[in-house]
Structure formats: structure tokens, C-alpha cells
Amino acid sequence: MLFPSVDTINSAFKAPVEAPSKSKSFFVNAAAPSVGKIELYSPEYYYTCTLGGILACGPTHSAVTPLDLVKCRRQVNPALYKSNVQAWSSIIKSEGFGGIFTGLGATFIGYSFQGAGKYGFYELFKKKYADVVGEEIASKYNTLVYLAASASAEIIADVLLCPWEAIKVRTQTTIPPFASSVFDGYRKITAAEGFGGLYKGLSPLWARQIPYTMVKFASFEKTVEAIYKTLPGEKADYSLLAQTGVSFLGGYIAGVFCAVVSHPADVMVSKINAEKLPGESMGAAVGRIYAKIGFGGLWNGLPVRIVMIGTLTGLQWLIYDSFKAFVGLPTTGSKK
Template sequence: MAPLFPSLETIDSRYRVSHGKTADKSGRFWVHDAVSNVPSLVKEKKSIELFSSEYYWTCAFGGALACGPTHSAVTPLDLVKCRRQVDPTLYKSNMQGWKSIIKNEGFGGIFSGIGATFIGYSFQGAGKYGLYELFKKKYSDLVGEKVAYEYRTYVYLAASASAEFFTDFFLCPWEAIKVRTQTTIPPFASSVFDGYRKITAAEGFGGLYKGLVPLWFRQIPYTMLKFASFERTVEKIYDTLPKPKSEYSTLQQTGVSFLGGYIAGILCATVSHPSDVMVSKINADRQPGETMGAVLKRIYGNIGFVGLWNGLPVRIVMIGTLTAMQWLIYDSFKLYVGLPTTGGH
């Protein structure tokens, strides 16, 4: 079996097609991409050594680019979703919600929480993608090449869970400000820094972390599915195509990333939705001194099992599109700087 994570020199020799013959697909899974066969724009950018510190920081920067702007772009949809999760009777539909918000709060009202969204999910994207690449390499080295290949789905799941666990410490304060701002009418704060000041003044710094546990329950399963399902979906897509991944153009490869990302996003949205509802309600309605167990019991008693799925169709559209765009941006960025794309052969 080929090395799990070979060097760039190995990739070059591995992927070089001799005598006009196409290399076998099955033996090239773990290197993810034929760097030597990518168009010249990418081939000229091989200065970043795979699995070096620069590699992980570059992946982190690509993750921030992928997550911060995309989450910010769907703020109007997220705003209505969060408000309907907290109060299902507030708006009859998304369109009616936007009309009501614009009428009562002005056009800028539909972008309530965008500052906290951009900051929080830029941090989250950087940590999630950068640490995922790091943990994937570390866990693969730990169990060995053969085991890592045979049980690669578990490597993806463990790496993504570990990455999200640590990343949520950076996301949680900004998520608290975002949710509090979006679920109060009129908005709780006029800006992200106004929200930070108000929460810490009233509840101390710990007030920014009161939703950390439900955030873990939402984000960790979401991220595990996001990465593992994306990796395996892209793998299956390339398995069904007539040529190996290395023989497709960068545009075609990023198209596969978009499709795989959308499929992964639908799965992510569905699995993590009940926790998403709880995060919204806990940040909006947890009483001072109330334990996590008590607030979860109280909220569930009020909304029931059905209430945990309120707003799911909207979230599927939002998260499906978000996830697809994030993988498209992330892999396009990796190609631009001369790194192999994620997933597939």
C-alpha cells in the first residue's frame, strides 16, 4: 500500500503518467490529488510543504475564508430561523418575517447579529479546518498506515470531533452575542461590541459561555458528519467517474467539492438541528443561576419532541448551501496556493 501521507516528491513520482498510460485509481486515495497533473498555475506553487506548520496555518486561513463570509451572507435567513425557533408563532413564514423586520426595524434589521457571526465563524472556520488537517495526520500516524486506510471513516470522525471541541471555545462567546441579539425584539445590542459589553456587565465573562455544552452537542456531531460524509461522498463520486481525479480540471474538481459539500450539508443540518434549537433557546431564555439540566428540562417540557425540529427545512437549505460553498471556497483556495484538494482519489 502507498504511504498514507507521502511527500510532495513522492506525489510527483507517484502521479507522473508514463508512456501515456493512466495510473491506477485505487492506489492513490490518501494523497487526495495529483499535484503534478494540476494546471500550470497550481504546479508553480509548491513551496508549502505538506503537513508542515505553514501547511496547517494555510489550511486554517482557508477555513476562515470559507466560513466567516458564508455564514455572514445568510444572516437574514439565520435571523428568522432563530426567532422562529424561540417563538414559532412569531412569523408565519420566512418572507413574512423579513417583511415584518424591515417594516419595524429598517432594512438593516435583517442583518442583526452579522458582526458576531462574521467574527465567530471566522474563528470557527480557522480552527475547524486547520485542526482537522492536524488531527487527521496525527491520528493516522498513531494507528499506522494500514489501520488508518481501512478505518479511514473513523479517522475522519475522530479528527473532526477533536477539532470542533477545541474550536468551540473560540466560537461560543460570539455565538452567544449573535443569538441574544437576533432573538430579542428590538435587538439586544446595536453591535457585536455593544453585545459583549452588555452580557459581561450583567453576567460576567461566564455569561458568554453558558451555551458551550449545547453548542458542543450541536457542533461536534455537525462537524463530524460534515467532514466524514464529505470525504466519503467525494470518494464515491470519483469512483463512479471514468477517469481518476488527477485528470480532471480544477473547475471540475471544485464542482465535485461543491456537490459533495451540499450532500454533506443536508446530513449535517438534520443531525444537529435539535441541538441548534436548544442553543437558540438557552442563550435567549436561561435564567441566572439555572443549571444546564434544569434549563434543558424546562425548555423540552415547553416545546416537546416536535419542537426540537422547528425550522428544519429552512436550516437544511441554509446549511446545505453553506456547507457546499465552504468546501468550494476551501478547496479552491487550496488549489490556488498549490495544495491538494480534500477528499477523493
Template sequence: MPERKIPLYSTEYYATCTLGGLLACGPTHSSVTPLDLVKCRRQVDPKIYTSEIQGFKKIIAGEGIKGLFTGVGATFIGYSFQGAGKYGFYEIFKHYYSGLVGEEYANRYRTGVYLAASASAEFLADLALCPWEAVKVKTQTTIPPFAPGVVSGFNKFVATEGYAGLYKGLVPLWLRQIPYTMVKFSSFEAIVEQIYKQLPKSKNEYTSLQQTGVSFLGGYIAGIFCAAVSHPADVMVSKINNDRLKGESIGAATSRIYAKIGFPGLWNGLGVRIFMIGTLTGLQWLIYDSFKVYAGLPTTGGH
């Protein structure tokens, strides 16, 4: 750990948290591209694969191992930007809203502060994620893939749908990601606090390694809640990015697609998403807090 401590709430502090968010989200989301690929394809066409395992086998048979990583480039870029914004802005807004309501109310209603800060952070972070999410979904749900790589995919997408098309899924993305992130951060903070309450010593008496272990456990549990809350919107994002008609409004597309798939269709692929998001969220908090410790900052939550 560096000897020089970074002052809390300084520009360097927020820059460190932003970099930590980038490192936590880009690589982790990219690592589960095979799961995401099968999930997205099953959301768009429930009959395409009978199961996740059958999906993997079919993709490998037709496209080889590299086929499992269709869309990985757009995933890495998009979620690196999103992670940087989400974690960096969360720290900014959490401190800002705490100061806005005062120390007494910030402590008494800290869950409200976490919810407001995470919602504000995700609102901004999704502006950076949305174009790459559109390219990712289009590439993954088109067989054969829409484009062989992220640059060609981006250029082809713009050529066919214009720059405005990159944001056609922004509202559904907000509907998916904002509740997801509100649950992710607020439940993480609450879960970590409860974990430390059940342990025999206070947080500061545990080593950095032990504290990051708590971060992973808290993150994994929080991820399960995240997956359940955001799954219907996740299905709709995949459907809209793949099946929205030219000139069709978001509301019209949503109504048309819902009429086709019904309420049960909004939950297609939930099992694999719970596993994927639980693992992702746990790893993200582990990486994020490990990086904060390396930089000389305290881990998140429990204090």
C-alpha cells in the first residue's frame, strides 16, 4: 500500500475511484461475454437454444471458440466507460448529497443518500454506455454476427441507423440500469454493514485482505437482488435494440414487443443472469475495493 494517503473527497480521490470503477467493470463484463451472448440471443428468440449449455455447443460448432466472444470489444469499451462513470460519480454524489442534507440526516437516512447518489451516477454513466450497448446487442443477436469487430460494427451501425440510432435504447437502458445500480450500491452498503455487525471485531480491526473478502461477499449477495430487479428491462433492451422498427417510438416498440412476448417473456433467461450478475457484482466490488486499498483508500461500506 502506498505510504502517502490520498485525501478523502479530493480531486485525486475521485479520480482514483473513477479509475477503480473502470478496472472493475470493463474486464469483468468482458469475461462473461459467452454467458451474455447466449442470454441475449435467448431473450430475442427463446427457441434458438434449449439451454445455455446447448447454446455454447451450437455456437462453438458453427463459429468456433471465438464465436463465444462475439461482441466482446463493444462490451469492454462500453462497460469500462460505464464503470468509470458509475463508481466515480457515485462517490461524488454520495458526498454531495450527504453534505446537502447535513451529517445528522445523512447518517439517519443514509440508504436514501445511497439511492439518490447511485441513481444520479448511473443516469450519467449510461450516456457513455448506450452507444456501445447498441452495437453489442446488434452484433450478438444477429446471426451471422452483424460485424466482425467493434470498429466495423460501430461504423456499420452508424451507416445504417445514424448516430441517433446509437441512443435508441437509452430509455430502456435507464430503466434497466438505474434500478439495478440503486439496488447494487444501496444493498451492498447495507449488507456489508450487517456483515460487520455480525463479526466479533470492528471493521478497522480486520486486515485489508479480510475487508476485501467482505466486499466480495456483500457484492455477490447484492448482485442477486440486482439481477431480479433489472431483468425485465434487460430483456426489453435486447428486444428493442434488435427489433425496433424504423421510425417507431420507444413506447410503441415496447408495447408491440410486450404484446408479443407477454409477462412471462420478460423473465426469460433469469437463471443465467442471476449467476452472471452475482459473480460480476462480487468481482467488481472485490476489484474496486482492492484498488482503493492499493491506492491508500479505505474499502467501501461498513463505516
């Protein structure tokens, strides 16, 4: 089933917890998270991880809509605003306070779908690929397993995200906004360009998101592994508070790498959704836009995106692993 049972949720509150040992840190020797009634790698396990991905991605991306709005507008027109603060002030003055949340609806829907695909399929592919190559090889070359699993998951996740990303970017990068709501944007794009208009940015979205997600998951797993190697004791010796704290730290570090690796493609996605001409091929659009903005233009808005993606990624792993722990599943990363 998609949602954890009432008994599973209740057991998360009723499970006995050992008192921390006086001879060890507050974070050490708390009761290890126990696997509840959700069997690892069962259909219910993957459904639960999918729900965790929705909770991790939809709300967090929505929360940073004001940052994302300014980032996208500055990517399309670097001369539009002098700073983020000036941008928000200008938007509020001309569009009202709600103006800084332009694109919120499409963001919430799109990234909820993407989170479902990203996390749910990552857990599935990570297990399947490890089974294919065998336990010994999977353990020795675990980074390759993480990379392959995350890339495979993101291919699917982006198909779910793309229509809503197209609506979001078109709405955010036009002044006044292209659409009054996510459904108004859907209607206008499909009326003018057909259903395919919602997917014209899929190729650059893959170019942005697949490397991003590969770095996000692989660097998170390896960072978490490295953190636990520097700490005394086994992962299971640490409290859930400590383990989710490690998840946040590992996620933030991974997010910084993600932002840098995927930023040029992120700029191109914004440009293509805003400027691609009717009937123009993707290659021609990319070439024309690159000729106009040059290599330097591919890095517009990077500092803002580092802050945004670092925070987003840290919070997503914190929410995802907290939810897994809440329903009785182990947190992600490091079996030490």
C-alpha cells in the first residue's frame, strides 16, 4: 500500500528507547532505529520511499520560490535586477507581495512528482543493480551503483517534472507573468503549441538534472560514509537525532557540488523555455542562445543557486530520512 499503516506509525511512537550511556556522548548509544513492519525492499518499502520523496521535494522547492523566481529572471535577462533584494522590492512594488511566489503552483506539483520518481526509483534501482552485479562487486564499487541508480531514476523523474517545469519557467520569466495559475499556463501552452509544447525542454532538463542527481546521490552517500568513518562507534550506535543531522550535513555538502555541476544546463533550460522559437530545432535553439550569451552567460546566478540548492538538498535529505526513521526504516547511507 502507498501509505504506512496506523500500526506502523503508532509503533514509531511506542518503540522503547534506551537511556544514553553516561560514558558516551549524548548522541551516542541511543537506541538504534529498528525496522518496523515495513519489510525492506518490499513493494510497501518502495511506496513508502516514494511518499518520502514527495514530502522531501514538493514543499522544499515551493519554499524557495522567491529565490527561484529571481534566479530564472536574472538568467534570462542579467540586466533586469541589480541584486536579489532589489529584485524582490521591485516585484512586490509592481506585482504585490504574492508576486514573489509566481510559479508556486507549478513548482509544488512538478517537484512533488519529481521527488516521487527520484527517491522511489533510486531505492529500487540501487537494490536491483546491486543484485545484478552481486554483493561483493556492489560493495567494492558502490559509487558506480549509486551513479547508475540515480541516473536511471532521474530519467523517469524528469518525464514527470517536465510539463510543470515548462509552465513554471514560462510564467516566471515573462513580465507580466504568462499565466495567472498553473492550470491557466497548461491551457495556454497546449492551446498554442499542443501537448508537445510542455516537453520541448525535456532534453536540456535531462542535461541539467541527470548529472545533478548523480552528484546529489553519490556524493551524499559517500559524504555520509566519510562522516561516520570519522566518528567513534557504528552508525547504529547513534540516535535518530544524530543520524538525521548527518543526513542534513551530507545533503548540504552534496547540494553545493550539484549546483556547480548542473548550473550551465539550468541556465539553458530557462533560456530555451523562454526563448525557443516555434519550429526551431533544439540544436539550433541551443546554438543561437549560446552565441548570444557566451560561456560566461552560462554561469549567471550561480551564487544564488549554490545557496538555494545547498539548503534545498540538505533539507530534502533531512526530511526524507526523518520520514523513513518515523515509519521504522533505517536512514540512508553507510552501513558502518
